[in-house]
Amino acid sequence: MVSLANPAPVTKIQAIRYARHERTAEANFTMPVDDHDLPMPLDYYVWAVHREGHQPLIVDTGFGEHAAAARGRTMIRDVAQGLRDAGIDHLLVEDVILTHLHYDHAGSLNVFPNAKFHVQDDEMAFATGRQVCDHGVRAPFDGEPVAQLVRKLYADHVIFHDGDEDFAPGIRLCKAPGHTAGLMVVVCETARGPVVLCSDAAHLYANITRSIPFPIFVDEAAYAAAQVKVMELAGGSLDHVIPGHDPLVLSCFPSENDIARVDLPPHRPIAEEI
Ligand SMILES: [Zn+2]
Numbered sequence: 001m002v003s004l005a006n007p008a009p010v011t012k013i014q015a016i017r018y019a020r021h022e023r024t025a026e027a028n029f030t031m032p033v034d035d036h037d038l039p040m041p042l043d044y045y046v047w048a049v050h051r052e053g054h055q056p057l058i059v060d061t062g063f064g065e066h067a068a069a070a071r072g073r074t075m076i077r078d079v080a081q082g083l084r085d086a087g088i089d090h091l092l093v094e095d096v097i098l099t100h101l102h103y104d105h106a107g108s109l110n111v112f113p114n115a116k117f118h119v120q121d122d123e124m125a126f127a128t129g130r131q132v133c134d135h136g137v138r139a140p141f142d143g144e145p146v147a148q149l150v151r152k153l154y155a156d157h158v159i160f161h162d163g164d165e166d167f168a169p170g171i172r173l174c175k176a177p178g179h180t181a182g183l184m185v186v187v188c189e190t191a192r193g194p195v196v197l198c199s200d201a202a203h204l205y206a207n208i209t210r211s212i213p214f215p216i217f218v219d220e221a222a223y224a225a226a227q228v229k230v231m232e233l234a235g236g237s238l239d240h241v242i243p244g245h246d247p248l249v250l251s252c253f254p255s256e257n258d259i260a261r262v263d264l265p266p267h268r269p270i271a272e273e274i
């Protein structure tokens with residue numbers, strides 16, 4: 001119980017859906033699953049972390065129309081509109097956490113012309129290094145946003161992180177690689193306890209509960225270890241984990257206009273919804 005005299009540092013967290021990809025379950029797991037031919041779409045989100053006295057902290061930028069067309073994703077609204085729908089002026093955003101540099105997480109840097117971008121050392125090194133010569137490894141990255149990030153580095157708009165670091169009181173960045181070389185999750189202290197924005201450490205709750213990875217990773221053992229770390233950071237409760245692409249986020253947490261309030265508890269325990 002948090003008293004008014006000691007409010008939680010993070011007052012609100014919004015998961016803002018901007019795009020979707022219809023697919024069947026088999027596309028979401030590395031191993032055969034019983035429900036392989038059933039629909040299991042991915043949703044695409046950016047997240048906004050609110051504190052008293054600060055502009056909202058944005059976690060990931062999402063992608064735009066060009067990437068959606070190139071990759072067959074369905075835009076629900078562009079990211080700037082999604083932020084406006086959430087009451088946020090993207091031009092005023094001061095800090096953007098890039099959980100990793102895949103196209104769907106770092107594909108709209110220019111929506112935030114006044115922001116500093118936070119990224120792990122290993123993520124930047126990987127996305128600009130020799131590993132990208134492998135076309136399979138390269139596939140989830142787009143070159144142009146990575147090039148934009150390099151240009152922002154030269155304009156003093158990039159802040160590097162190495163491992164686990166406090167971003168601000170009640171907001172901690174924790175490295176959880178495996179899906180990519182330098183993926184980081186964001187741990188927020190809310191009135192209901194920690195909420196872990198875990199990005200693609202788990203695309204779906206089912207990647208955790210079934211212990212079957214989503215089929216994009218650079219290190220499978222590290223990917224599994226990252227999910228163990230995420231669950232520890234979440235106090236062992238799925239209700240405190242927000243996966244990167246799960247439609248259950250919108251259906252299980254209080255939501256309106258494709259924006260879920262994940263600082264609030266889910267309507268029912270997530271474990272009962274899967
Ligand atoms: Zn990813």
Ligand SMILES: [Zn+2]
Pocket residue numbers: 102104105200244245
């Ligand atoms: Zn993703």
